[in-house]
Amino acid sequence: MPLPPPVEREQQHCRQYDFRGYRRADGLWDIEGHLTDTKTYGFDNDHRGRIEAGDPIHNMWIRLTIDEELLIHDIEAVTDDGPYAICPAITPNFKKIKGERIGAGWRQRVRAKLGGTEGCTHLVEMLGAMATVAFQTLYPTWARKRAKASTTKRPALIDTCHAYASDGEIVKKVWPDFYTGD
Numbered sequence: 542m543p544l545p546p547p548v549e550r551e552q553q554h555c556r557q558y559d560f561r562g563y564r565r566a567d568g569l570w571d572i573e574g575h576l577t578d579t580k581t582y583g584f585d586n587d588h589r590g591r592i593e594a595g596d597p598i599h600n601m602w603i604r605l606t607i608d609e610e611l612l613i614h615d616i617e618a619v620t621d622d623g624p625y626a627i628c629p630a631i632t633p634n635f636k637k638i639k640g641e642r643i644g645a646g647w648r649q650r651v652r653a654k655l656g657g658t659e660g661c662t663h664l665v666e667m668l669g670a671m672a673t674v675a676f677q678t679l680y681p682t683w684a685r686k687r688a689k690a691s692t693t694k695r696p697a698l699i700d701t702c703h704a705y706a707s708d709g710e711i712v713k714k715v716w717p718d719f720y721t722g723d
Contacts, residue, residue: 562678572605574667588626597622611643643672
C-alpha cells in the first residue's frame with residue numbers, strides 16, 4: 542500500500558541507493574552499494590563549476606568482499622562525483638575496516654574507524670545499510686546449511702524485529718522449539 546496522497550509540492554532533491562549482493566566464483570561474496578544525489582535545478586559550485594539539474598552531486602560506490610561468516614576480506618570505495626574536489630581523497634581510508642566482521646555493533650565499529658574526518662558521511666551511511674544486504678544475500682545459503690544440520694541452537698533471527706518475535710506466529714511456525722508464546 543503506497544503512502545497517502547501528499548499536499549501539492551515540488552521535488553527539490555533525489556537520493557537513490559542501489560544495493561546488490563553477488564556470489565563470487567572463488568567462494569566469497571561481493572556486496573555493492575551505489576549512491577547518487579541529484580537536484581531538480583541547476584546551481585553554481587565553487588569546486589565543480591555549474592551543476593545542472595539531474596547531474597549527480599554525489600556519485601559514490603562501495604564494494605565489500607566478505608565470506609560466509611561476514612568477515613570483510615576487502616573493500617573498495619570510489620567517489621566519482623562529490624561537491625568538493627577533495628572528496629575522493631578519503632576513499633583509501635575505508636580499507637581500515639578490512640578484517641572487521643559484520644554483526645552486532647557493526648555501525649559503531651564503522652563510525653569509530655571512519656567517522657568524522659576519517660571518512661565520508663555518505664559512504665559511512667551506505668556501509669550501515671550494506672550489512673542488511675549482506676544478511677539478505679547470504680540468508681539462503683545459511684538456511685540450506687542449517688536444514689542439513691540438525692541443531693538445538695536458537696536461531697539468531699529470533700527477536701531481531703517485530704516479525705521474528707519469539708512469541709509471534711512466524712517463530713511458532715518456523716521454529717516451534719523456540720516459541721515463547723502461550
